[in-house]
Amino acid sequence: xxxxxxxxxxxxKTRGQQVTLSCSPISGHRSVSWYQQTPGQGLQFLFEYxxxxxxxxxxxxxxxxxxxxxxxxxxxxxxxxxxxxxALYLCASxxxxxxxxxxxxxAGTRLSVL
Amino acid sequence: xxDVEQSLFLSVRExxxxxxxxxxxxxxxxxxxxxxxxxxxxxxxxxxIFSNMDMKQDQRLTVLLNKKDKHLSLRIADTQTGDSAIYxxxxxxxxxxxxxxxxxxxxxxxx
Numbered sequence: 001x002x003x004x005x006x007x008x009x010x011x012x013k014t015r016g017q018q019v020t021l022s023c024s025p026i027s028g029h030r031s032v033s034w035y036q037q038t039p040g041q042g043l044q045f046l047f048e049y050x051x052x053x054x055x056x057x058x059x060x061x062x063x064x065x066x067x068x069x070x071x072x073x074x075x076x077x078x079x080x081x082x083x084x085x086x087a088l089y090l091c092a093s094x095x096x097x098x099x100x101x102x103x104x105x106x107a108g109t110r111l112s113v114l
Numbered sequence: 115x116x117d118v119e120q121s122l123f124l125s126v127r128e129x130x131x132x133x134x135x136x137x138x139x140x141x142x143x144x145x146x147x148x149x150x151x152x153x154x155x156x157x158x159x160x161x162x163i164f165s166n167m168d169m170k171q172d173q174r175l176t177v178l179l180n181k182k183d184k185h186l187s188l189r190i191a192d193t194q195t196g197d198s199a200i201y202x203x204x205x206x207x208x209x210x211x212x213x214x215x216x217x218x219x220x221x222x223x224x225x
Contacts (some may be wrong), residue, residue: 004156006156008132031211033211033212042215042218043204043215043218045212048211048212050211055211056212058212090157091187092212092213099178100157102145103159103213105149105159106156107156113163
């Protein structure tokens, strides 16, 4: 079974641009969560999607948004990029149930904002 | 509030046991997890424990949970150089899929 796939793996953007990152979950997984990892702040939760609906949201500005498609694939978008958005963005997928919710992570997309 | 604390560094000799510790604050945590991250990679799930368990063993890994003290530990037996990585403790409560992570413990294994 294929794992969580994130594309692209690396991305370089300049301040003010916008970016879209993609995540394909493990087959059969219906929940997708996104995390930002930086050296200063560590791993921080961005949002979680289930059945095309945002189920949970972290403390990030509105420039960070996401969506989930009917096939459970998810995208996150960051508009008006700032230098501080440089980070590793990790996507995790899990089965639908909240009870166990074992999250499996992809390799991440490393975003550099110049 | 939600907070997870870990020590930042641990250095051991190959063949020794490693013990990585974690404390958390949310008493409603239902599941606690250990993830491993190698350089340039994502997070690899190592093991998890449900909050009504005290211990879980999985090959070289032993997880101990002291719910009263909100303390979690991961013991790696016969540590190998390939175990060198950053280890993250994470908790999840009943409010959806959000994981709260510790800062990560960098494990260095010397031959």
